[in-house]
Amino acid sequence: MSVESVISIRDVFFSFGRHIVLENVSLDIEDGEFVAVIGPNGAGKTTLLKLILGLLEPQRGSVRVFGTKPLAARRRIGYMPQYPRLDYDFPVTVGDVVLMGRLGLSSKLGPYPSSDRQAADRALEEVSCADLRDRPFSALSGGQRQRVLIARALAAEPDVLLFDEPTLSLDPEVQHDLYELLHMLNERMTVIIVSHDVGFVSKYVQKIVCVNRTVVLHCASEINGNIVSMLYGDMDVRLVDHDSRAHNHD
Amino acid sequence: MIMSDFLGAIVEHSFLRNALIAGALASIACGVIGTYVVTRRITLIAGSLAHSVLGGMGAAYYARVAYGWEWLHPLYGAMVAAILAAFIISVARIYAKEREDTVISALWAIGMAIGIMFIFRTPGYKTDLMTYLFGNIVMVDDQAVQLLIWLDILIVTGGLLFYNQLLAVCFDEEFAKLRGVNITFFYTFLLCLTALTIVTLIYVVGIVMVIALMTLPVSVAGRFSTKLWQMMVLAAILSTILTTTGLAISYGPDLPPGATTILLAGTVYVLVNLGAGPLRRAIVILIKRRQAAG
Numbered sequence: 254m255s256v257e258s259v260i261s262i263r264d265v266f267f268s269f270g271r272h273i274v275l276e277n278v279s280l281d282i283e284d285g286e287f288v289a290v291i292g293p294n295g296a297g298k299t300t301l302l303k304l305i306l307g308l309l310e311p312q313r314g315s316v317r318v319f320g321t322k323p324l325a326a327r328r329r330i331g332y333m334p335q336y337p338r339l340d341y342d343f344p345v346t347v348g349d350v351v352l353m354g355r356l357g358l359s360s361k362l363g364p365y366p367s368s369d370r371q372a373a374d375r376a377l378e379e380v381s382c383a384d385l386r387d388r389p390f391s392a393l394s395g396g397q398r399q400r401v402l403i404a405r406a407l408a409a410e411p412d413v414l415l416f417d418e419p420t421l422s423l424d425p426e427v428q429h430d431l432y433e434l435l436h437m438l439n440e441r442m443t444v445i446i447v448s449h450d451v452g453f454v455s456k457y458v459q460k461i462v463c464v465n466r467t468v469v470l471h472c473a474s475e476i477n478g479n480i481v482s483m484l485y486g487d488m489d490v491r492l493v494d495h496d497s498r499a500h501n502h503d
Numbered sequence: 504m505i506m507s508d509f510l511g512a513i514v515e516h517s518f519l520r521n522a523l524i525a526g527a528l529a530s531i532a533c534g535v536i537g538t539y540v541v542t543r544r545i546t547l548i549a550g551s552l553a554h555s556v557l558g559g560m561g562a563a564y565y566a567r568v569a570y571g572w573e574w575l576h577p578l579y580g581a582m583v584a585a586i587l588a589a590f591i592i593s594v595a596r597i598y599a600k601e602r603e604d605t606v607i608s609a610l611w612a613i614g615m616a617i618g619i620m621f622i623f624r625t626p627g628y629k630t631d632l633m634t635y636l637f638g639n640i641v642m643v644d645d646q647a648v649q650l651l652i653w654l655d656i657l658i659v660t661g662g663l664l665f666y667n668q669l670l671a672v673c674f675d676e677e678f679a680k681l682r683g684v685n686i687t688f689f690y691t692f693l694l695c696l697t698a699l700t701i702v703t704l705i706y707v708v709g710i711v712m713v714i715a716l717m718t719l720p721v722s723v724a725g726r727f728s729t730k731l732w733q734m735m736v737l738a739a740i741l742s743t744i745l746t747t748t749g750l751a752i753s754y755g756p757d758l759p760p761g762a763t764t765i766l767l768a769g770t771v772y773v774l775v776n777l778g779a780g781p782l783r784r785a786i787v788i789l790i791k792r793r794q795a796a797g
Contacts, residue, residue, distance in 0.1 A: 306681060308677075308680075308681075327681055327683065328682065328683055330681070332678075332681055334677065338675070338677070339674065339675055340544075343542055343673075344542070344725055344728045344729055344730060344731055344733070344734050345674055345729075345730065345731060346729055346730055349670070349730065350674070352667075353667075353671045353674070353675070353678065353679070353682070354682070356667060356671055356679060356683070356684055357682040357683030357684060361665075361668070362664050363664060363666075364666075364667070365667065389729040405678070409682060
């Protein structure tokens with residue numbers, strides 16, 4: 254266990270009542286990695302993310318982010334939920350949405366200072382949406398919305414991006430652009446994405462975390478060509494296999 | 504002719520001037536806080552707060568008559584009850600989780616029951632009950648106007664000073680939480696501001712109709728706004744126009760001003776919502792034609 258680990262999870266157990274979601278989960282994510290978390294529906298991917306964010310607490314085991322408790326490290330994480338529960342009729346402009354990323358960084362009272370506005374503008378430029386700043390958020394397409402929400406996360410100047418199912422309901426071209434953007438961002442921060450889309454992901458990521466009640470790590474190089482399609486096609490079967498202590502990661 | 508009668512009456516009678524001031528003050532508070540209430544979708548909580556306020560008003564009214572506590576204006580009772588109810592709902596949200604709506608409904612009815620009980624046990628005439636329930640803007644005395652001014656300053660300052668946080672909490676609570684915004688605090692704060700706004704509306708439309716004035720002008724304003732603060736300004740202006748017009752219309756034929764104002768607001772709301780779709784389509788067609796021509 255290295256000290257600099259961005260995320261370090263040890264022997265975590267989590268259940269909703271009697272339904273065990275995660276058990277014996279241990280995982281390290283190092284600085285600058287591009288990690289994909291994959292697994293079938295209900296395997297505990299989102300729960301794993303929420304443990305990292307400190308939105309949930311494990312019943313057993315420990316979760317450390319940047320060497321501290323998740324709650325203390327929260328501000329260094331840029332998180333994008335799977336289905337942001339947003340009201341798309343909300344009277345708010347793109348610029349206002351991105352500025353929300355600055356909350357908790359500067360003054361608490363009154364309007365945002367110009368330094369915050371500049372940071373928000375930089376974030377919008379980074380996702381190539383600077384021209385959308387004064388548009389109503391409600392008037393955006395799905396892909397634009399996604400980018401604006403990434404800009405909101407970037408405005409907080411995070412050290413790690415956590416992304417739950419980024420490609421859900423986006424058409425392939427937009428998906429491709431999104432991965433290129435994440436790849437670019439990975440040059441200066443750790444990127445963790447949850448995805449069922451292994452084929453696309455493996456081109457960019459260095460590490461794959463398979464989740465199904467417990468986790469198994471793969472190097473991205475292990476997953477190539479035919480193996481990808483095999484894994485993708487028979488994901489459930491293979492991951493259940495993993496569950497039976499076939500791998501050991503100590 | 505009716506309008507000129509009304510204008511003449513304003514000059515003549517101080518109670519009408521008080522009524523107009525009270526209407527405008529309530530409208531400003533409504534525009535700012537109503538915008539948060541509508542976008543955060545807590546209008547039913549506002550309804551519950553409004554009705555539970557009767558408990559405090561009834562208690563103050565009783566104490567004033569029975570013990571001769573002249574200083575105890577029923578609006579003070581309303582303020583205490585409103586803030587208390589706001590805290591109860593906030594606590595219920597944290598601990599009762601999905602049973603939150605039961606608490607909201609219970610508070611609604613129990614508050615009213617307490618109020619009605621006190622008012623019926625108060626010695627003397629009970630005409631005030633109707634004022635509290637259905638509003639009577641011409642009943643606003645000087646003491647009430649002063650109180651309304653202070654309340655307005657408090658509400659508008661609170662609502663604007665924490666604009667960024669409240670906007671974030673209304674738009675995306677989970678994100679605000681992850682950015683270190685204390686969402687429990689700001690949610691409770693918003694409920695308290697809502698409770699105080701309701702108090703400013705009691706004389707204008709009465710507690711039964713508070714939610715209508717708190718939501719209808721705001722909802723109309725929302726159709727023409729791309730930013731939250733625009734919605735606040737528009738809603739405050741529209742609401743002032745509605746309360747003033749409501750008062751003017753009701754004055755001549757001696758109609759209840761509260762109900763007149765609400766019906767007016769309801770008419771505007773329905774017309775704008777019916778008209779918005781066709782209007783938008785017409786604009787789109789116009790733009791397309793112009794583009795085709797150019």
